[in-house]
Amino acid sequence: MTCDEAEILIHALIDGELDAGHAREVEAHVAECPHCAAALAAYRRMSQEIADADLRYTAPPSLRRRIDAALPQTRAPSRRAVLRGFAMGSAVSALAATGLVAIVLRNDDEQRIMSEVVSAHLRSLQAGHLTDVISTDQHTVKPWFNGKLDVSPPVIDLTAQGFTLLGGRLDYVDARAIGAIVYRRRQHVINLFIAQTPSIERRAAKTEIIQGFNIRRWSERGLNYWAVSDIGADELNEFGEKFETAMQANKEG
Amino acid sequence: MPTGSIDDPDKARRFREAALPYLDDVYTLARYLLRDAADAEDAVQECYLRALKHFDTYRGPAMKPWLCAILRNICRAEFARRATAPTGIIDDSPEAAEQPPLWHEMPETPEAEIIRNRDATRIRRLVEALAEPFKETFVLREINNLSYREIADAVGAPVGTVMSRLARARALLRSAWLAEEEQSK
Numbered sequence: 001m002t003c004d005e006a007e008i009l010i011h012a013l014i015d016g017e018l019d020a021g022h023a024r025e026v027e028a029h030v031a032e033c034p035h036c037a038a039a040l041a042a043y044r045r046m047s048q049e050i051a052d053a054d055l056r057y058t059a060p061p062s063l064r065r066r067i068d069a070a071l072p073q074t075r076a077p078s079r080r081a082v083l084r085g086f087a088m089g090s091a092v093s094a095l096a097a098t099g100l101v102a103i104v105l106r107n108d109d110e111q112r113i114m115s116e117v118v119s120a121h122l123r124s125l126q127a128g129h130l131t132d133v134i135s136t137d138q139h140t141v142k143p144w145f146n147g148k149l150d151v152s153p154p155v156i157d158l159t160a161q162g163f164t165l166l167g168g169r170l171d172y173v174d175a176r177a178i179g180a181i182v183y184r185r186r187q188h189v190i191n192l193f194i195a196q197t198p199s200i201e202r203r204a205a206k207t208e209i210i211q212g213f214n215i216r217r218w219s220e221r222g223l224n225y226w227a228v229s230d231i232g233a234d235e236l237n238e239f240g241e242k243f244e245t246a247m248q249a250n251k252e253g
Numbered sequence: 254m255p256t257g258s259i260d261d262p263d264k265a266r267r268f269r270e271a272a273l274p275y276l277d278d279v280y281t282l283a284r285y286l287l288r289d290a291a292d293a294e295d296a297v298q299e300c301y302l303r304a305l306k307h308f309d310t311y312r313g314p315a316m317k318p319w320l321c322a323i324l325r326n327i328c329r330a331e332f333a334r335r336a337t338a339p340t341g342i343i344d345d346s347p348e349a350a351e352q353p354p355l356w357h358e359m360p361e362t363p364e365a366e367i368i369r370n371r372d373a374t375r376i377r378r379l380v381e382a383l384a385e386p387f388k389e390t391f392v393l394r395e396i397n398n399l400s401y402r403e404i405a406d407a408v409g410a411p412v413g414t415v416m417s418r419l420a421r422a423r424a425l426l427r428s429a430w431l432a433e434e435e436q437s438k
Binding site for chain 2: 012112
């Protein structure tokens with residue numbers, strides 16, 4: 001790989017857009033090229049700072065009302081209709097992408113998976129099926145997943161930090177079995193979904209709002225994480241940070 | 254799926270459920286592209302009305318990139334209007350980027366968040382000063398959190414083009430960032 005190619009592809013690496021093979025190629029180049037290694041480190045730092053600063057705007061309530069008034073009025077939606085809304089956005093458009101770089105990209109649709117994650121969160125609240133294994137003991141919850149998943153999801157007790165471990169559950173997202181660790185914050189449920197990813201690249205956390213739920217998404221050491229809850233974005237970030245800190249401590253300890 | 258008129262309550266309901274959750278995303282993009290709160294609000298409202306009109310024929314891409322694509326087209330028309338209007342010409346010169354922002358968020362936040370807000374204001378200004386098409390690519394990726402393929406859909410360019418624009422956008426932002434840090438020393 002040349003530096004010219006790497007100059008473009010390090011960004012795809014940071015964004016987690018490369019498939020495993022190409023991610024390894026870029027990493028191999030970076031390991032040997034101090035120039036590209038410095039650039040990767042600098043851009044990664046910049047992305048982290050951008051992720052830390054909240055750069056989004058919130059639409060003013062007056063705009064929300066204006067649009068609401070401009071759209072035709074409707075009856076109150078049924079539960080079923082709300083669920084059907086989550087199925088939106090799975091269509092993959094015919095993309096006229098040409099050139100080699102397009103081929104190296106991983107083939108998933110982040111937004112669609114996020115919608116499915118929210119959908120799974122909502123199902124867990126509605127169906128009376130929040131947990132398959134009920135325990136506040138991480139040493140009971142973690143072994144329960146053995147043999148049920150192709151990955152052993154980390155189960156961390158954050159009760160002392162204000163997030164009570166309720167148990168674990170097997171769920172399905174993107175047509176795959178996925179681990180869900182369930183926590184409680186006051187009266188609010190937090191589902192932490194954990195799935196394997198071929199990339200070992202660390203991706204800084206991003207928080208999004210989908211269907212009124214906050215989602216905090218990050219990747220670390222070959223696992224993708226999605227924390228979903230109706231608690232505020234601040235508290236969900238606090239949860240994510242405490243989880244990551246505890247993971248770090250486990251790794252070092 | 255049956256198609257209905259604009260007055261069809263079922264269609265309107267489906268549209269609301271599918272599109273309204275992305276209001277903040279669309280508004281964020283409009284704020285960065287237009288750099289004006291009032292213009293952004295008008296553009297977002299127009300975007301939702303147009304999206305409803307075309308909702309019958311909507312088959313993808315995902316809702317968020319689709320709305321972003323519509324919003325982007327509206328912003329382009331707005332740029333054309335500004336370019337011919339006697340006032341309101343966009344000043345993209347470096348001096349313009351030095352000026353304080355025209356707007357201020359006035360959140361009543363605890364002390365701890367003040368530093369965070371100051372950072373956000375500074376970075377927002379740097380992002381707003383980026384030239385197109387690098388700014389839209391950057392905002393869609395870093396702030397609206399679209400995947401490369403979704404950005405390609407939204408801006409109507411191949412993924413390879415998106416990748417090189419994003420690399421350039423980050424390089425531009427980084428040098429502006431470093432220049433500012435140098436100045437503030």
